[in-house]
Amino acid sequence: MDEARLPMTRDPRLTQRDVEQFHSAALEMADEARRIITPALEGRFRVDTKLDRSLVTDIDRAVERRLREMIERWFPDHGVIGEEEAPLRPESPYQWIIDPVDGTEELVHGIPTFGTMLALQHEADVVVGVIDHSALDVRVNAAIGIGAYRNGRRLQLEDMPMPLDGKAVVMTARLNFVRHVDEGPIFDTLTRTYPNHRIFRAAYAHTAVVSGAADVMVDAHNHVWDVAASQILIEEAGGVYSIVRDFSAPGGRLLTVVFGRPSIVAAVTEVFDQLDRARP
Amino acid sequence: MDEARLPMTRDPRLTQRDVEQFHSAALEMADEARRIITPALEGRFRVDTKLDRSLVTDIDRAVERRLREMIERWFPDHGVIGEEEAPLRPESPYQWIIDPVDGTEELVHGIPTFGTMLALQHEADVVVGVIDHSALDVRVNAAIGIGAYRNGRRLQLEDMPMPLDGKAVVMTARLNFVRHVDEGPIFDTLTRTYPNHRIFRAAYAHTAVVSGAADVMVDAHNHVWDVAASQILIEEAGGVYSIVRDFSAPGGRLLTVVFGRPSIVAAVTEVFDQLDRARP
Numbered sequence: 001m002d003e004a005r006l007p008m009t010r011d012p013r014l015t016q017r018d019v020e021q022f023h024s025a026a027l028e029m030a031d032e033a034r035r036i037i038t039p040a041l042e043g044r045f046r047v048d049t050k051l052d053r054s055l056v057t058d059i060d061r062a063v064e065r066r067l068r069e070m071i072e073r074w075f076p077d078h079g080v081i082g083e084e085e086a087p088l089r090p091e092s093p094y095q096w097i098i099d100p101v102d103g104t105e106e107l108v109h110g111i112p113t114f115g116t117m118l119a120l121q122h123e124a125d126v127v128v129g130v131i132d133h134s135a136l137d138v139r140v141n142a143a144i145g146i147g148a149y150r151n152g153r154r155l156q157l158e159d160m161p162m163p164l165d166g167k168a169v170v171m172t173a174r175l176n177f178v179r180h181v182d183e184g185p186i187f188d189t190l191t192r193t194y195p196n197h198r199i200f201r202a203a204y205a206h207t208a209v210v211s212g213a214a215d216v217m218v219d220a221h222n223h224v225w226d227v228a229a230s231q232i233l234i235e236e237a238g239g240v241y242s243i244v245r246d247f248s249a250p251g252g253r254l255l256t257v258v259f260g261r262p263s264i265v266a267a268v269t270e271v272f273d274q275l276d277r278a279r280p
Numbered sequence: 281m282d283e284a285r286l287p288m289t290r291d292p293r294l295t296q297r298d299v300e301q302f303h304s305a306a307l308e309m310a311d312e313a314r315r316i317i318t319p320a321l322e323g324r325f326r327v328d329t330k331l332d333r334s335l336v337t338d339i340d341r342a343v344e345r346r347l348r349e350m351i352e353r354w355f356p357d358h359g360v361i362g363e364e365e366a367p368l369r370p371e372s373p374y375q376w377i378i379d380p381v382d383g384t385e386e387l388v389h390g391i392p393t394f395g396t397m398l399a400l401q402h403e404a405d406v407v408v409g410v411i412d413h414s415a416l417d418v419r420v421n422a423a424i425g426i427g428a429y430r431n432g433r434r435l436q437l438e439d440m441p442m443p444l445d446g447k448a449v450v451m452t453a454r455l456n457f458v459r460h461v462d463e464g465p466i467f468d469t470l471t472r473t474y475p476n477h478r479i480f481r482a483a484y485a486h487t488a489v490v491s492g493a494a495d496v497m498v499d500a501h502n503h504v505w506d507v508a509a510s511q512i513l514i515e516e517a518g519g520v521y522s523i524v525r526d527f528s529a530p531g532g533r534l535l536t537v538v539f540g541r542p543s544i545v546a547a548v549t550e551v552f553d554q555l556d557r558a559r560p
Contacts, residue, residue, distance in 0.1 A: 109493035175475035188468060195455035199479040213389035
């Protein structure tokens, strides 16, 4: 495996040993998140509505706080971008990107598709990604040059159609497509072009595509902590990841990303391109 | 609980004791389905494409066969309507309605939202309903006059908005809305009116609404075995169930049903009514 020993990112100072260490740390963080979430689901927890009308619980806050403590202890010079607290050390070349609970609405209502999302970005590259589903006992994790895994089993997507009634496209709800900038017509075109779509909401949508259970994910107008982990997850699984929108919005940067099997990602990004060209 | 002793259906010959017996039988059938499905998921199974392009596996067939055997043994005068085999004793006043695996695509791809759906219809009334999710360890079950339960805990929906960013509407994919009769515009109107929708596909969509995790389900152009159980489940949980379309199609009867919390069911059925009135 000589290739795996080559520098894998644009910065040759980042060695495979570093990557392995960061990957192990991310897995321990996911274990710790699960240790907080699983017992908390059994008891009572407090639910608040944030300024943007989304929900937050004690659980979200406790997980983010604990993960920040772990990063502070292990990597005191790394930065942190998390959903529930302010950015820390934004000047660091290493940024941990945390969504302690993606799908808080789902968690609150006992729908098991929520998950903890973790990514480590180094300069321009996402080098580690984890999505952990406490309630489903499902985890996908990946690190650059090391591969992508679902519950420990190596993932390798094939770029071929699945034996389904049409392509299985996973999307965010129309709510996302009209957030900040109204791109509702893109939702309408995609649902007409790919009528066998699913909208799981929350992190499970990403996991389904990363693990080959669906063909492509279209995640519209979402925050960096909702989409960062999936970049390395899908790339290490043999798929592709395309950022098709990048807005600067009042509540922070919003991205639209398309990722999955290469041929279907190309077809879906073409829908965005066509609509762009048709604009006055 | 004197009220529970009153005749609960239009046929006074159906006693509470009968209902309890049918309910217990349905729960045993769901247990048996799980005993077939759970180990089968670990191994290899055969996947075929049916004439209507939908999928069927060995597992679907084995479950339906086994449930039919149980019905034959316990209730030899009852009829059976199942997805994978021809109707049996269609003249009987009792009809067991079986979808051995609703969401075969999901089962094939390891997405845990599939489920076994069972209903017993007596004359015009659905009197027992069960949806069982082997992979999620979640079951909802109900019988007329006996209540609705999720994993043994009584369900009681409140007709109030959830603390969500808009109403949580669960729908079938656009594929369903254009099946047999093109009602795509209804999908488009619903997704614009209720942008915070989810499309889980498969039985879990029903379970989410029956157990109050979402507000309303719109199941478009589907077969009787996809929608029968949910009628008694939602009614016993305190919600309402409305059949808004009933087509006679080449592959059999197709129904569109709307069910959930009463106020939101009224609002969604009004969308259908408005579009009907606007038609030339």
